[in-house]
Amino acid sequence: MTSDLAKTPAAAEPVVPRRKSELTRERLILAAAKVVGRVGYDKASSxxxxxxxGIAAGGLYYHFGTRQALLDExxxxxxxxxxxxxxxxxKHLPWGLEREVASFRAYLEYLADNPEFYRVFSEARVYAPAAYARNFDRTLRDFESALRVQCRKGFLKIGEKDLPLAAHFLTxxxxxxxQMYLDASPPKSxxxxxxxxxxxxxxxxGVFVA
Known part of the structure; x- marks a missing residue:
């Protein structure tokens, strides 16, 4: 697979000014992700x-105002x-165990292709705390919503009152x-x-003998 973060907007096609601005913002976000992935938030200078x-330094401030505003994105x-x-x-899979397992597999495959994501995520708690909190809340809501569907379709052994805790467990x-793979020194595959x-x-x- 090719890296999703490596894909930058094509510059060959003519674009209207507003679209060009959106493409530049996207390019800056992808570039910032790569830099943070290599050196961390603290050393990711403008x-x-x-x-x-591949743009002038002033372009960052034109599109985001401040370096921190970009990092928060x-x-x-x-x-x-x-x-x-x-x-x-x-999305093509039926509800049940295999759908959740496939979700976990896809998450790990994404990480393998885009290791920058882990550092962006893990360091955001310190360097972009508001963004970290929003992402955490959204992740749990999405997870709990998916588990609720699984529960109502009869695929879970737990009740709806346990879904928030289960969402935290699986997250x-x-x-x-x-962390086991990407926080290792050097990082493991x-x-x-x-x-x-x-x-x-x-x-x-389970993993225990009852």
């Missing part, structure tokens, strides 16, 4: 981001991209599996098959 985007933008990737890979698995196999086992039957 000049580095502008150079990565990273997690929401990449989060939407990741969710769209996952949805595209599960936590994603976060800590990501994401072993999608192994992680998916154990995830399916945990959800379907």
């Amino acid at each position: 000049s580095r981001i502008a150079e990565e985007a 990273l997690l929401p933008s990449l989060g939407e991209q990741m969710v769209a990737y996952v949805v595209d890979h599960i 936590g698995i994603r976060n800590y599996v990501s 994401v072993e999608v098959g192994d992680a998916v196999r154990l995830y399916r086992q945990l959800l379907s039957g």
Whole structure:
């Protein structure tokens, strides 16, 4: 697979001024994600981001006002991209265990292709806390909503009162599996098959002998 973050808007086709402005903003967001992925938020200077985007440094301030305003856009933008990737890979599947397992697989595949996302996400808690909080709340709402559908269709062994806690559990698995691979020094390749196999086992039957 090719990296989603590596895709920058094509400049070959003529565009109207408003669309051109949108493309430049998108290019700056993707460039900032790459820079943060390499050096972190604290070292992602305006000049580095502008150079990565291939525009003059003043362009960043024209489109975002401040460097922080751009950094605050990273997690929401990449989060939407990741969710769209996952949805595209599960939308054809029926509800049930395999749909949730496929969701986990798609998330890990996205991380493997876009390792920048993990650093953007993990460091946002310190460097873009408002964006982190919004993303966290949205992730949990989306997860709980999906679990509610699974529950009402009879695919879960738990009741609706337990869904908020279950959403936290399953989100936590994603976060800590990501950390295991991408926080390692040096970062490890994401072993999608192994992680998916154990995830399916945990959800379907558990790992302990009763």
